[in-house]
Amino acid sequence: MAFLDINNVVKRYEGHTALAGVSMQVPQGCIYGLLGPNGAGKSTLIRIINRIIAADEGTVTLNGKAMTDDDIVHIGYLPEERGLYKKMKVGDHIVYLGRLKGMTKADAVASMHWWLDRFDLKEWENKKVEALSKGMQQKVQFIATVIHRPPLLIFDEPFSGFDPVNAEQLKVEILALRDQGSTILFSTHNMASVEEVCQQITLLNHSHVVLTGSVDEVKQQHKKNIIAVQSPDTIEPNAALFTLLPPDPVKHDTRIKLAQGVQVRDAISWLNEHYRLTGFTEVLPSMNEIFIETVKSKNNENNG
Amino acid sequence: MDKLRLIIAREYMSIVGRKSFIILTLLLPFLIVFIGAIPILMEYLNNSGNQTQQIAVIDETGKYASALQSDNLYNFVAIKGDTVTDAREFYDKANGSITAIIVIPRDVETSAQVNIYSEGTIPPALVMSVDNALTDTIQKARLAAAGIPNLQQIIDETHINLNVRNVTWQQDGNEQEASTDAAMALGMILAFIIYMFVIFYGQMIMNNVIEEKTNRIVEVVVSSCRPFHLMLGKIIGVGLAGLTQMAIWIVLLSVVGTVAGSALGLSGAAMTPDVAAAGVDPEMVDGAMSQVVRQALSINYTPIVINFVLYFIGGYLLYSAIFAALGSAVDQASDASQLLWPVMILVIIAIYAAMGCMTNPNGPMAFWCSIIPFTSPIVMMIRLPYDIPLWQMVLSHVLLFGTALAIVWVAARIYRRGILHYGKKVSFLDLFKWIK
Numbered sequence: 193m194a195f196l197d198i199n200n201v202v203k204r205y206e207g208h209t210a211l212a213g214v215s216m217q218v219p220q221g222c223i224y225g226l227l228g229p230n231g232a233g234k235s236t237l238i239r240i241i242n243r244i245i246a247a248d249e250g251t252v253t254l255n256g257k258a259m260t261d262d263d264i265v266h267i268g269y270l271p272e273e274r275g276l277y278k279k280m281k282v283g284d285h286i287v288y289l290g291r292l293k294g295m296t297k298a299d300a301v302a303s304m305h306w307w308l309d310r311f312d313l314k315e316w317e318n319k320k321v322e323a324l325s326k327g328m329q330q331k332v333q334f335i336a337t338v339i340h341r342p343p344l345l346i347f348d349e350p351f352s353g354f355d356p357v358n359a360e361q362l363k364v365e366i367l368a369l370r371d372q373g374s375t376i377l378f379s380t381h382n383m384a385s386v387e388e389v390c391q392q393i394t395l396l397n398h399s400h401v402v403l404t405g406s407v408d409e410v411k412q413q414h415k416k417n418i419i420a421v422q423s424p425d426t427i428e429p430n431a432a433l434f435t436l437l438p439p440d441p442v443k444h445d446t447r448i449k450l451a452q453g454v455q456v457r458d459a460i461s462w463l464n465e466h467y468r469l470t471g472f473t474e475v476l477p478s479m480n481e482i483f484i485e486t487v488k489s490k491n492n493e494n495n496g
Numbered sequence: 497m498d499k500l501r502l503i504i505a506r507e508y509m510s511i512v513g514r515k516s517f518i519i520l521t522l523l524l525p526f527l528i529v530f531i532g533a534i535p536i537l538m539e540y541l542n543n544s545g546n547q548t549q550q551i552a553v554i555d556e557t558g559k560y561a562s563a564l565q566s567d568n569l570y571n572f573v574a575i576k577g578d579t580v581t582d583a584r585e586f587y588d589k590a591n592g593s594i595t596a597i598i599v600i601p602r603d604v605e606t607s608a609q610v611n612i613y614s615e616g617t618i619p620p621a622l623v624m625s626v627d628n629a630l631t632d633t634i635q636k637a638r639l640a641a642a643g644i645p646n647l648q649q650i651i652d653e654t655h656i657n658l659n660v661r662n663v664t665w666q667q668d669g670n671e672q673e674a675s676t677d678a679a680m681a682l683g684m685i686l687a688f689i690i691y692m693f694v695i696f697y698g699q700m701i702m703n704n705v706i707e708e709k710t711n712r713i714v715e716v717v718v719s720s721c722r723p724f725h726l727m728l729g730k731i732i733g734v735g736l737a738g739l740t741q742m743a744i745w746i747v748l749l750s751v752v753g754t755v756a757g758s759a760l761g762l763s764g765a766a767m768t769p770d771v772a773a774a775g776v777d778p779e780m781v782d783g784a785m786s787q788v789v790r791q792a793l794s795i796n797y798t799p800i801v802i803n804f805v806l807y808f809i810g811g812y813l814l815y816s817a818i819f820a821a822l823g824s825a826v827d828q829a830s831d832a833s834q835l836l837w838p839v840m841i842l843v844i845i846a847i848y849a850a851m852g853c854m855t856n857p858n859g860p861m862a863f864w865c866s867i868i869p870f871t872s873p874i875v876m877m878i879r880l881p882y883d884i885p886l887w888q889m890v891l892s893h894v895l896l897f898g899t900a901l902a903i904v905w906v907a908a909r910i911y912r913r914g915i916l917h918y919g920k921k922v923s924f925l926d927l928f929k930w931i932k
Contacts, residue, residue, distance in 0.1 A: 206929060239916070242719040243719075244715070244718050244719055244723075244916070245916075261722065264719060264720060265720075267719070269715075269716065269719040270716075271712070271715040271716060271719070273712040273715065274712055274713075274715070274716060275711035275712035275713040275716075276711065276713055277510070277708075277711065277713055278711065279510060279514070280506075280510070288502065288506055289716065289717075289720065291502055292499055292502060292503075292717065292720035292721055293720050333716075336716070337716075
């Protein structure tokens with residue numbers, strides 16, 4: 193049973209359909225990537241999970257029970273476009289959002305102190321939000337999202353605007369929350385961060401799910417049977433087994449593409465017999481390539 | 497409910513804690529009292545620095561010089577001499593120690609002309625005090641010259657100040673003096689309070705909503721509570737902040753006003769002769785004042801206060817919900833004006849209708865405008881001090897609160913969509929679509 197189960201969700205607006213029957217199963221304790229180009233319907237889906245807007249059809253189940261408005265206290269949500277009340281004091285602001293999520297005042301204050309300490313923001317507790325740098329404001333937003341330790345966290349482009357040092361700190365905190373049992377839904381365009389933190393993904397395009405599964409599975413499905421081969425010799429093509437690809441512009445290794453139906457080990461044993469082979473690696477596509485390829489081919493289908 | 501209370505508290509504190517709010521709240525009563533006191537202060541400054549000026553009087557008749565009473569501004573000194581040449585000589589000899597010479601000619605009773613000679617311009621105040629002092633005396637002399645006994649008394653008796661008393665019959669058969677002036681003033685003050693409050697705090701709510709939107713905090717907040725609660729919390733929180741401000745103003749105004757009044761009262765006493773000189777009978781002033789006070793005391797305040805509070809809440813709820821909905825539909829305050837004008841027109845119609853109803857508080861316009869919910873909170877204030885049939889009162893209240901709740905519901909639907917809408921400018925058509 194998935195922790196968060198989205199089943200055939202449909203959302204229509206005047207003139208267009210934002211979600212056309214989207215289903216998605218997010219297992220407990222997983223970091224789950226929700227990917228897709230702009231306008232694919234990610235934000236709509238996230239708002240439906242957060243109960244900011246209502247789905248026209250379909251169900252959202254959290255921990256085996258259909259979600260109600262009371263369940264929003266079990267979610268922490270960091271929207272893509274996020275802000276703070278500029279005139280409020282940092283500490284008051286975090287406590288306010290924590291209490292809105294149902295914490296008692298004492299719990300919220302204690303938790304606020306713990307997190308400010310952890311992010312080195314202790315001396316800013318009584319300063320107004322507007323006095324903080326952008327990076328510090330983003331940390332405050334993060335704290336306000338996780339302060340009530342929700343079992344489900346939703347981050348929409350969490351790293352946008354962070355410098356590399358702070359982004360790394362944020363990543364460490366997100367992984368720590370996962371290890372403590374939180375389930376994390378992670379929406380982003382940044383495919384590098386997907387490879388680093390996500391175990392499973394769903395790719396939305398034009399209101400539909402076009403790709404879903406674990407990161408490894410998806411990569412296996414999209415591999416092109418390309419092998420990078422290291423050898424001091426110059427390798428000649430062998431039409432029966434493989435063709436040569438242009439060398440990788442960065443690594444200068446030799447790249448071969450296996451012919452239809454040829455197994456990796458057949459090609460490697462043949463190469464090993466004829467050349468001095470020092471190493472080989474199967475080249476898997478990056479999530480970035482898969483994203484672009486999938487979105488482009490689906491768009492072509494739609495256009496054709 | 498807890499969340500609503502949290503939101504109300506935050507909204508309230510965010511306004512009451514603002515420096516500009518504190519400064520305005522504390523300073524405005526002083527400012528009002530100061531502006532009110534300016535004419536008195538100016539009069540005081542005008543007179544206090546002056547040296548008493550010497551005015552010589554040549555009275556050819558020998559009868560009227562005594563009518564000119566010296567005061568701390570002008571000291572009238574009668575001198576001998578009976579021609580303009582004498583006056584000139586005297587003036588030159590005095591070498592600047594006298595300001596002017598008044599010559600009352602022998603034929604003043606027929607010519608009604610008095611000359612003031614001076615090298616410089618003569619202060620209008622001197623002309624006025626000479627005019628006031630002599631006119632009355634010469635008039636009396638002329639009357640006496642007519643030779644009709646008791647003529648003065650006859651004229652005094654024909655001169656009346658008509659006093660129209662409005663007496664209403666109570667149901668228990670008693671007579672009660674009705675209170676037109678005081679009632680009218682009270683009604684207008686109440687109408688203006690509601691008008692100002694609706695406009696000022698309504699706009700504050702609108703700007704608040706827009707700020708949350710441009711801040712992008714709103715999506716975080718509505719992922720923790722219902723948009724309806726956020727809107728309602730904002731309306732209540734801002735309303736309470738406004739009430740706090742009003743309460744402080746009332747307390748401060750009465751304290752500052754009393755203190756300033758008694759402080760200025762000392763110098764005010766010095767001015768009383770001027771009032772008398774201006775031809776106003778002090779007893780008449782007292783009479784008019786005491787009549788207003790008597791009227792003000794005769795008004796039955798309990799139903800007025802209760803109804804004022806109810807209309808205040810209803811009107812504020814109605815308009816602030818509209819302001820909140822409009823604020824949610826725009827990205828920045830400057831875009832709001834194109835959606836705002838119908839609301840502003842409604843409020844302005846209401847205050848004009850209120851002023852129009854003052855002369856006929858039971859007429860058809862007053863009736864309709866005090867029944868229609870968009871104008872009733874303001875127009876009914878004018879009618880409150882007068883007796884209003886119970887059914888009209890009930891109908892007006894029911895319509896106002898019914899409409900206010902309906903508007904809050906509609907506004908909440910617009911608000912829910914509006915706060916997440918960015919980019920394309922919204923038209924009234926879009927707003928209607930959002931209500932569905």
